[in-house]
Amino acid sequence: MLLKVTTALITVLAGIGVAVLLFWLLNKLAEALPSRWEERLKPFFYILPAYAAITMFLVYPAIQTVIYSFKTRVGFPAESWTGLDNYRDLLGSPAFRDTLFNTLLWIIIVPTATVMVGLAVAVMADRLREKAERAVKTIIFMPMAISLVGAGTVWGLVYDFRPLGTPQVGIQNAIVVALGGDPVPWVQESAFRFNSMLLMVMLLWAQAGFAMVLLSAAVKGVPVDTLEAARIDGANEAQIFTKVIVPQIWSTIVTVFVTVLIAVMKIFDIVYVMTNGNFNTNVVANEFYAQFFTNNNQGAASAIVVMLMIAIIPVMAYQVRNFRREEANR
Amino acid sequence: MSAPVHPPVGVGKREAKMKGGEDRHAKTGWFSRITLAILVFLWVVPVIGLLLTSFRSRDDQAEGGWWRLFTDPASITRLTFDNYVNAIQGRNLGDAFINSLAIALPATFIPLLIAAFAAYAFTFMEFPGRDVLFIVVVTMLIIPNFVAFVPVLKIYRDIGIGGTFPAVWLFHVGFGMSLAIYVLRNFMSSLPRTVIESAKIDGASQFQTFWRLVLPMSVPAIASIAIFQFLWVWNDLLVALVFLGPGERAPLTVSISQMLGQQGQGQELVTAAGFFSMIVPIMVFLLLQRFFVRGLTAGAVKG
Incomplete structure (x- = not known):
């Protein structure tokens, strides 16, 4: 144990030391230049490590991944071009189409549910006394801190299944049995994608706090005058919510929706720990991992990534446009 | 996606109420209170269940879930750190x-x-x-x-x-x-x-x-x-x-x-x-x- 700690500590300090040294050297190098060049080149020295990392981990791999997606037996001596075969094989397989359909369900259901729960808590807690509001929000936000593997241990216990006749440890089955039913192996119930929905509940549980914080800030930013004016005009609470509050916080709702959507497109951990993609719960990220490691089919894995990237491009364009608009207002 | 970068308000932080503004607390209906109570309950019970179960011995866990600590108070005396010790050392x-x-x-x-x-x-x-x-x-x-x-x-x-x-x-x-x-x-x-x-x-x-x-x-x-x-x-x-x-x-x-x-x-x-x-x-x-x-x-x- 002591050896382990020492080795880890040395590695950590060495890694940090090298990073600091790099900047120290770059700065010395810039200062050694004639002062006219120093001022001109220094910015590039400052951003150089950042762009080196971006090139090595984003630009080059992205290009390489696209190339791999048109190849077969990547990494083996027999590596060769196969055109669109990887894509054709994937899209032609019923299992992969199920995977795509599952992912689509996640993409539609989870962001919508997250926004709805987040908004409900934001609006309702806003009317509580300060201490109660704080307590409610802290509890809803807390799962954001926990890893999805941790969430897997939490919900694995909730969905736990023991055979008929043995005491149930999972609360969901305990309730079913107490009501006179037979215990259900929840994560294996794939009719109507029920088990996928149970996994979605886990992500909702983990992410609703994020939606709540942003939406709560927006709700508090709604001017009280507009609410009062609506009340004087005889609007009821539901009308105030849909016609006064929601339109004013619409841009935040869209932001939260898109942010959760991006996270959902890449969802991996929950499915990996709960079912490993079995019982018809597979999603694209897990299929990627299976192709990559289990099947050792890097071509197919790359093709999946390319499809994911194509799906993300519109979001990226939205992001850049948003950024430009924000800069213009600065 | 610019908004998340500057969330103006943290959890539970509330701006000073505007002068003359209507008290927002006035209309906390029963519907809101009950809905919030249910949500908080659903959010927190799974974690409490995990926490309580983690202190129950292997045999106790086989006999039922964490709620048995409430239905069978005798099992409280059998709570143990064994699972932690075994997980940290054994695994x-x-x-x-x-x-x-x-x-x-x-x-x-x-x-x-x-x-x-x-x-x-x-x-x-x-x-x-x-x-x-x-x-x-x-x-x-x-x-x-x-x-x-x-x-x-x-x-x-x-x-x-x-x-x-x-x-x-x-x-x-x-x-x-x-x-x-x-x-x-x-x-x-x-x-x-x-x-x-x-x-x-x-x-x-x-x-x-x-x-x-x-x-x-x-x-x-x-x-x-x-x-x-x-x-x-x-x-x-x-x-x-x-x-x-x-x-x-x-x-x-x-x-x-x-x-x-x-x-x-x-x-x-x-x-x-x-x-x-x-x-x-x-x-x-x-x-x-x-x-x-x-x-x-x-x-x-x-x-």
Whole structure:
């Protein structure tokens, strides 16, 4: 144990030391230049490590991944071009189409549910006394801190299944049995994608706090005058919510929706720990991992990534446009 | 996705009520109270269930769930730390904990260092191509790290650092940095320019201005993004699974995911293991809540 700690500590300090040294050297190098060049080149020295990392981990791999997606037996001596075969094989397989359909369900259901729960808590807690509001929000936000593997241990216990006749440890089955039913192996119930929905509940549980914080800030930013004016005009609470509050916080709702959507497109951990993609719960990220490691089919894995990237491009364009608009207002 | 970067209000923080404004508390209906109570209950019961179960012995766990502590109070006397001891020693979770730290600390520090320099250059220095280069950073923000796994793993194997800590750090540098640059640059551009200008007039070099002035002033933003990045790496499963895999360098997430995958023997340890992995994030959450909320909401756009 002591050896382990020492080795880890040395590695950590060495890694940090090298990073600091790099900047120290770059700065010395810039200062050694004639002062006219120093001022001109220094910015590039400052951003150089950042762009080196971006090139090595984003630009080059992205290009390489696209190339791999048109190849077969990547990494083996027999590596060769196969055109669109990887894509054709994937899209032609019923299992992969199920995977795509599952992912689509996640993409539609989870962001919508997250926004709805987040908004409900934001609006309702806003009317509580300060201490109660704080307590409610802290509890809803807390799962954001926990890893999805941790969430897997939490919900694995909730969905736990023991055979008929043995005491149930999972609360969901305990309730079913107490009501006179037979215990259900929840994560294996794939009719109507029920088990996928149970996994979605886990992500909702983990992410609703994020939606709540942003939406709560927006709700508090709604001017009280507009609410009062609506009340004087005889609007009821539901009308105030849909016609006064929601339109004013619409841009935040869209932001939260898109942010959760991006996270959902890449969802991996929950499915990996709960079912490993079995019982018809597979999603694209897990299929990627299976192709990559289990099947050792890097071509197919790359093709999946390319499809994911194509799906993300519109979001990226939205992001850049948003950024430009924000800069213009600065 | 600009809004998450400046969430104006933290959890539970409330602005001063406007004078003459109607009291918003006045109309807390029963519907709202009951709905909130149900949601809070649903959010918290699974965690309490895990916590209570983790202290129940193997035999007690076989006889029923954590609620038996309430229906069968005698079992309270049998609560034990055995599951924690067995998980930490028997399943090497102590080592995994150290691995998690050894991965997360440099993977937080290094990208922040790189990002701080770059953000300073983007905010306070003039150079050709600055705006275009910054747009590149914004674009990179949401690129999923999936794009890099296949090629980078190949590179790592070629240069012989596959399965080592630096391999994981570098990967997190590549994917943590754009967000840090973006957030720090947004923060730095809100700093008072006159202070920086006057430092230059007094003859401070760029490095001195950065190190003595801008960096200390940016501490709130740095703290938020550091907490986000630390937790992101601490909670990460996929990157560690790809580059380290199960084994002697596996962090907590990987070790526990393997335990979850095995049925039968040692299932009673999973609850303790799960809670053990949450101790650090929950401590960070409780101690640094303000920075934590800001960091997590700013970081949610990360790809």
